[in-house]
Amino acid sequence: MKNYQYEFIRYAIDKNALQFGKFILKSGRISPYFFDISKFNSGKDLIFLGKMYVKTLLESKISYDMLFGLSYKGIAIALSSSIILSYDYNQNVCICFNRKEYKNHGEKGLIVGKRPKGKIILMDDVVTSGSTIQKIISIMNPSEIHLSGMIIALDRQEQDLYKQSAIKNLQKNFNFKIKSIIKLTDLILFLEQNKNIVHTTDLCSIKQYKIKYGI
Structure with missing residues (x-):
């Protein structure tokens, strides 16, 4: 592990964002650990979170022009990351994010922020389903954007219900x-x-869970 990854785990445990016990997941599986990024809920936490996402983004070598935060948790991630890029790396990167419901007055639409254009990086806490990403793509102009990649906090390295890697399938x-x-x-x-x-x-229990459901 790199130092910042070690630091991230330590901070997440201290904030109770990483919890251990028994947790029922959306899939119905009972997991011995759970990650709740909403525990990063102060200014200090968001600065830290932005630094972690930006380090991962820059190490990935993925090209980007804009950051797109997937509502709702991805919004704070994209905001904090853009601030860190500006303050620490002198990169003025624009952001946008989606609404869950269509707004039919004022600026209208499903997208808040700068209109998506160029190379787009999606940002969220954990891996998102293919249907969610497809929906995000559908509200952008395909002739103006290129989906370059996605940055998340935790890869559970877990099979989906079809015993395949959800992340590999999305990629x-x-x-x-x-x-x-x-x-x-x-x-x-x-x-x-x-x-x-x-x-x-x-x-x-975590090791046994990985043996049973890991990719």
Whole structure:
């Protein structure tokens, strides 16, 4: 792991964004760990989060002109990342994000911010379904944008319900790269090196979960 990945896991655990126990996922699976990015909810947290996303973005070598935050959690991510790019890297990168519901008055539409144009980076907390990404693409002008990639916080490295890698399928179907700040294997390594963080049974449960559902 790189230093910033180690730092991210430590900070996420301290903020209770990374939790351990038993959690029912949207898929119905019972997971021994859970990631809740909404725990990053102060100015200090958002500065930290923006720095982590920007480090991952720059290391990915993915070309970009704009950041697109997927509502709702991706909005704060895109905002904080654009501020860090401007303040720390002198890059004035525009952002936009989508509404969940169509606004039929005022500026109208589903997109808030600068009109998507050029190479677009999607930003969210965890991997998003293909249907969600397809919906996002459908509200942009395809002749004006190129979807370059997506940056997320955590790659659970997990099979979907069809026993396939959700991330690999998205990368193949949309022909773009998905990069994460950390992966499940990073979290396991961190917990192995810091055995006082969780009970031994929690670490064993995470490893067993990875064996059962991992890609």
